[in-house]
Amino acid sequence: MSGKEIRRSMPLFSIGTVMKLTDLTARQIRYYEEHQLISPARTDGNRRMFSLNDIDRLLEIKDLIDQGINIAGIKQLFMVKEQQNEVIAQEVKKAKREVTDEQLRKLLRNELLHANRLNRSSLRQGDLSRFFH
Amino acid sequence: MSGKEIRRSMPLFSIGTVMKLTDLTARQIRYYEEHQLISPARTDGNRRMFSLNDIDRLLEIKDLIDQGINIAGIKQLFMVKEQQNEVIAQEVKKAKREVTDEQLRKLLRNELLHANRLNRSSLRQGDLSRFFH
């Protein structure tokens, strides 16, 4: 169902609410946006409006920051994850085309392994140390 | 579970957001608050903050207004409904005390009928025409 995704992406929350929900400062939230870790919507009057997805992302960012990962690293992680999701979505679609239940499970497991392989190699091809300098 | 109820009662939304979600004007929302159909929280700076429950209530109010019911009538309806919920909650608790699954269903049905009877009589004892003048 996509109604859920629509709801999760509706811009409903002001920055003040998000500050309380995430325990981040306005400065931090704006800084993360400046570095394109989030892209909150804007009102007609140019105020930021955040969705549930934005809030999830901010909590994830906070977690990664706490783990000592810097902004550049987080950005890369998000990009990799997104790419991974795309691959998975595409493979799911391919699998759905004409496969029965039983077979679908096997295929999915297969494709997931494939995605992991891609993932690891893409990390290796970049400079890993960039993530932790 | 009560975690859900906590979430639904968290004051998260500004009046601007609520206006868009409910298609009501600020004037209407404040007017309904003035007449105690809702009781949104306030920020330290005195701004209204609405919960999901508040929004549900506003949508319900809008619906009842559309049906031609006036503020006084809506207030009474809310009070009756709340009283009914209290009765039900109490009876559920009573039923839960030491009844097996099978018996619980019968009891609940019984108590619901009882609540309805209370409800109807309380409407009759008041002046019904008050609702629609």
Added chain:
DNA sequence: AAACCATGTTAGGTTTTCTTACATATCGTT
């Protein structure tokens, strides 16, 4: 030591929301 990163802080400006007051259209009542 110099540069950089993530965040704090301040300043001036704009948007949003607040209360209060008055205006108005639609009623039911006299």
Added chain:
DNA sequence: AACGATATGTAAGAAAACCTAACATGGTTT
């Protein structure tokens, strides 16, 4: 038909929340 009440619109002035831009600062890298 005039009247009073109800529900909503609108305007004004003030306060809160948010905006961007700039500079400050404590830790890290280089």
